[in-house]
Amino acid sequence: MRRLTPRLLGMAAVALTTSATQAPPAPIRIDQVGFETRGPKIAVLPSMQASPLAWTLTDARGAVVASGRTIPAGPDSASGESVHRIDFGAFRMPGTGYHLHVGATASHAFAIADRPFAPLATAAMAFFYQQRSGVPILPAFLEREDLARPAGHAPDIATCFAGRDQKGVQWPGCPYRIDATGGWYDAGDHGKYVVNGGVSTWTLLDLHERLAALGDANAFADGRLALPEHANHVDDLLDEARIEVAFLLSMQIPEGTRLAVAPDAGVAGKAITRFETIDASGLVHTKIADEHWTTIPTAPADDRQTRFLYPPSTAATLNMAGVAAQCARIWRTIDPAFATRCLTAAHRGWAAALRYPALLTSSDFTGSGGYGDPDVRDEFTFAAAQLYATTREPSFLDRLRDDRLFTDPGTEISWGSLRLAGALTLATLPGGMLPADDRAMLRTRIAALADGFVAEGKRSGYGIPFAGTNYPWGSSSSILNRAIVLGVAWQIDRKPAYRDAVVASVDYIVGRNPLDRSYVTGIGTRPMQYPHHRFWAAAADPRYPAPPTGVLSGGPNSAAARELGPMKGCAPQTCWIDDYRAFTVNEVAINWNAPLVWTAAFLDATRAR
Ligand code: 9MR
Numbered sequence: 001m002r003r004l005t006p007r008l009l010g011m012a013a014v015a016l017t018t019s020a021t022q023a024p025p026a027p028i029r030i031d032q033v034g035f036e037t038r039g040p041k042i043a044v045l046p047s048m049q050a051s052p053l054a055w056t057l058t059d060a061r062g063a064v065v066a067s068g069r070t071i072p073a074g075p076d077s078a079s080g081e082s083v084h085r086i087d088f089g090a091f092r093m094p095g096t097g098y099h100l101h102v103g104a105t106a107s108h109a110f111a112i113a114d115r116p117f118a119p120l121a122t123a124a125m126a127f128f129y130q131q132r133s134g135v136p137i138l139p140a141f142l143e144r145e146d147l148a149r150p151a152g153h154a155p156d157i158a159t160c161f162a163g164r165d166q167k168g169v170q171w172p173g174c175p176y177r178i179d180a181t182g183g184w185y186d187a188g189d190h191g192k193y194v195v196n197g198g199v200s201t202w203t204l205l206d207l208h209e210r211l212a213a214l215g216d217a218n219a220f221a222d223g224r225l226a227l228p229e230h231a232n233h234v235d236d237l238l239d240e241a242r243i244e245v246a247f248l249l250s251m252q253i254p255e256g257t258r259l260a261v262a263p264d265a266g267v268a269g270k271a272i273t274r275f276e277t278i279d280a281s282g283l284v285h286t287k288i289a290d291e292h293w294t295t296i297p298t299a300p301a302d303d304r305q306t307r308f309l310y311p312p313s314t315a316a317t318l319n320m321a322g323v324a325a326q327c328a329r330i331w332r333t334i335d336p337a338f339a340t341r342c343l344t345a346a347h348r349g350w351a352a353a354l355r356y357p358a359l360l361t362s363s364d365f366t367g368s369g370g371y372g373d374p375d376v377r378d379e380f381t382f383a384a385a386q387l388y389a390t391t392r393e394p395s396f397l398d399r400l401r402d403d404r405l406f407t408d409p410g411t412e413i414s415w416g417s418l419r420l421a422g423a424l425t426l427a428t429l430p431g432g433m434l435p436a437d438d439r440a441m442l443r444t445r446i447a448a449l450a451d452g453f454v455a456e457g458k459r460s461g462y463g464i465p466f467a468g469t470n471y472p473w474g475s476s477s478s479i480l481n482r483a484i485v486l487g488v489a490w491q492i493d494r495k496p497a498y499r500d501a502v503v504a505s506v507d508y509i510v511g512r513n514p515l516d517r518s519y520v521t522g523i524g525t526r527p528m529q530y531p532h533h534r535f536w537a538a539a540a541d542p543r544y545p546a547p548p549t550g551v552l553s554g555g556p557n558s559a560a561a562r563e564l565g566p567m568k569g570c571a572p573q574t575c576w577i578d579d580y581r582a583f584t585v586n587e588v589a590i591n592w593n594a595p596l597v598w599t600a601a602f603l604d605a606t607r608a609r
Pocket of ligand 1: 186
């Protein structure tokens with residue numbers, strides 16, 4: 001695909017944003033999904049006033065039902081504003097058509113309801129069905145008929161990349177092909193990446209395990225989601241996650257396979273000068289993807305690019321091993337044969353990664369994302385954690401202790417950082433599965449991390465547990481992944497501040513932000529409308545559909561967007577534009593929607609009853 005120059009993006013963006021048919025931004029920022037009847041209720045008002053201002057809350061008939069004074073929070077560098085908070089949590093009357101007012105300014109209309117986050121969780125899950133590869137996307141399971149499409153990449157069978165990469169290195173290819181039909185497309189592109197599939201699937205499977213522990217095991221019971229598998233007597237969240245688990249397994253190299261690999265690939269400062277033939281049994285290919293970027297629009301079935309397998313890596317192998325270990329314990333009773341397949345794959349992957357602990361990913365190929373990760377220590381820890389949780393084999397516990405996971409669980413979850421994901425799994429294993437002192441230490445450290453996030457929420461103008469000013473590519477997920485940590489901390493120790501911070505994170509995502517945006521399509525008063533996606537591409541070509549409901553934008557990207565025309569000089573939380581060409585801020589991805597599902601489902605499961 002042609003990458004945009006800042007100049008092009010700037011021009012295009014102006015045309016698009018002026019043609020948008022949406023309510024103008026409201027000066028009082030709220031969660032546009034609504035508020036929980038008995039949950040926290042915080043709105044934010046930018047104002048230079050140093051002293052508190054009077055606010056009122058009106059109901060659908062315009063009657064004042066609550067009032068109070070704003071809490072000035074002062075200047076905030078993330079938003080570039082000075083802000084006041086409006087805390088109306090004491091008001092607990094469900095209804096619709098509420099407005100907040102300060103002087104002559106008002107919020108959008110909003111609702112107060114017992115379960116505002118349930119529809120968000122369901123809509124966010126629908127994304128995954130629609131990202132499926134290798135199967136037709138059928139009208140019966142869609143909100144609109146125009147979202148249906150024929151199967152893409154059916155089948156998706158490829159051999160290893162052969163030819164020159166961007167740096168002129170000649171790759172030798174391989175004598176075999178792998179059938180990797182199925183799985184989910186990663187994002188707006190048609191690549192399927194094991195590394196990003198790993199964190200996304202971990203997130204959904206983790207949610208599944210946690211919902212049971214939180215007393216809401218039926219949240220996604222069979223029939224709850226619109227899926228072809230909706231009547232197979234298996235939990236629908238698991239049906240969806242299995243699509244990707246199967247893909248991850250398919251990317252594993254069969255026993256007895258020899259393959260030429262580049263030992264210097266991905267090593268900083270080193271060029272690839274040699275290939276070495278190894279026993280690649282059990283390693284996992286990093287991705288299956290197009291040789292060249294396709295343009296927007298391209299429906300998956302119309303992709304005419306050559307697809308290749310890209311070299312195996314230690315990171316991909318350990319992503320697969322960790323998720324396969326999760327699979328082995330979750331499907332043990334549901335589908336024992338599948339669980340056994342998963343466990344075998346996990347052990348084979350682990351053994352292969354130990355044999356080749358430093359096979360890094362080359363980011364020098366065209367046509368697909370890099371997902372290059374120079375540090376695979378956290379992937380080892382993650383896989384060991386999942387394998388230990390499933391097998392309780394002492395060697396994995398030894399490894400986790402050597403890795404010092406119990407004293408240092410990590411600080412963030414992302415596609416390239418899985419240590420904390422492993423830690424969260426272990427921290428809530430049933431008592432007795434981990435030695436008591438390791439467990440206690442780990443839980444203390446996770447609580448400390450969560451306390452730090454809560455403290456950041458107090459420093460952040462918009463009250464989110466992310467006070468920094470570096471908003472990376474996919475910042476929506478950076479915030480929601482912190483919310484996952486807070487949710488797990490709440491599961492361990494029910495401090496209201498932990499859950500409130502999860503609410504604050506979701507509030508931000510669906511409207512309580514300086515752009516007064518819901519970053520989720522079809523959700524809220526001013527949702528994102530023009531994601532970077534090759535099929536949901538109505539903005540590029542009216543013969544293609546507009547996006548479905550429930551798709552999360554990557555969100556503000558301070559690093560990339562500051563350079564772009566209309567966003568030049570933007571404050572971090574405002575470095576975003578609703579333009580399908582702006583892939584650094586407005587793409588959608590499986591690893592971003594997954595934490596949206598997690599947090600929305602967590603809030604619904606743990607609502608005050
Ligand atoms: O989410 C990824 C982000 O962390 C990286 O900075 C960025 C550039 O390498 O790539 C993002 O992932 C993209 C992937 O490479 C290809 N499919 C779309 C993903 C979301 O933009």
